[in-house]
Amino acid sequence: MTRYAAPPGPHILISLDPGGKRRDGSSCGVAVWLASTAGPSELLAAGHVPAGEIAAFIDSAVGVRLDGLPRAWIVEAPHIRGDRHATRRGVDALKRTIARLRRGRTGGSTWRTVRPSSWKGNVPKDIHHRRVLRVLAPAEVARANLGALDPDAPGYQHDTADGVALGAWALGRTGRGGVAGR
Numbered sequence: 001m002t003r004y005a006a007p008p009g010p011h012i013l014i015s016l017d018p019g020g021k022r023r024d025g026s027s028c029g030v031a032v033w034l035a036s037t038a039g040p041s042e043l044l045a046a047g048h049v050p051a052g053e054i055a056a057f058i059d060s061a062v063g064v065r066l067d068g069l070p071r072a073w074i075v076e077a078p079h080i081r082g083d084r085h086a087t088r089r090g091v092d093a094l095k096r097t098i099a100r101l102r103r104g105r106t107g108g109s110t111w112r113t114v115r116p117s118s119w120k121g122n123v124p125k126d127i128h129h130r131r132v133l134r135v136l137a138p139a140e141v142a143r144a145n146l147g148a149l150d151p152d153a154p155g156y157q158h159d160t161a162d163g164v165a166l167g168a169w170a171l172g173r174t175g176r177g178g179v180a181g182r
Contacts, residue, residue, distance in 0.1 A: 002037060003119075003170045005110035007070035010036045012044075012062055015167030016075045016101070018094040019048065019159035026051040026097040029159030031167040032061035035072075041171045043140035046148065046164050048157045051097045055104065071109040073102075074170045076116055076162065119169040120162075121177035126151035129161040131178030132168050 004013070017029035031046040045061035062069070078094040102111055120128060129151050133141065136149075147153030148160040168174045 004074040004112045011070040014073045017162035029163030031163040046144035048160045073111045077113040123177040128178040132165040
């Protein structure tokens with residue numbers, strides 16, 4: 001069961017959680033998956049990537065062997081939460097970054113944005129990310145930046161873990177809040 005506009009057959013799913021500002025500009029949690037509507041999915045790469053380097057990150061993860069497969073994007077839609085954690089200016093900056101990425105994506109790729117409440121629910125990040133880690137194979141966890149997905153690791157990066165969690169939800173590997181999928 002997919003929760004995005006999946007092309008038929010094997011394809012590349014890019015799940016993206018727009019992140020905050022770094023000294024080098026906007027960055028996002030990005031996960032690149034090899035997916036198929038007929039078989040199991042596989043996490044190819046995950047990282048916290050400056051927006052201007054996302055296309056190169058995807059190309060590196062896909063490599064020559066999978067180049068040419070259709071691509072589908074699922075992106076967290078930034079919004080102002082009730083607790084005002086995100087400011088209007090911050091949300092507007094994230095929306096501009098997302099708009100640039102959408103315009104720059106490969107022709108023919110699909111695009112879907114989802115609100116965090118649709119896939120995260122209100123589960124605290126650390127609990128949610130630990131749940132998602134349980135549905136990933138050890139080889140998939142190893143493909144992320146060292147410790148990026150583990151809330152207890154020194155290299156933990158919540159935007160990267162959110163990008164992976166969004167992809168796992170989109171592929172039906174987890175349900176809302178990171179609970180194990182069917």
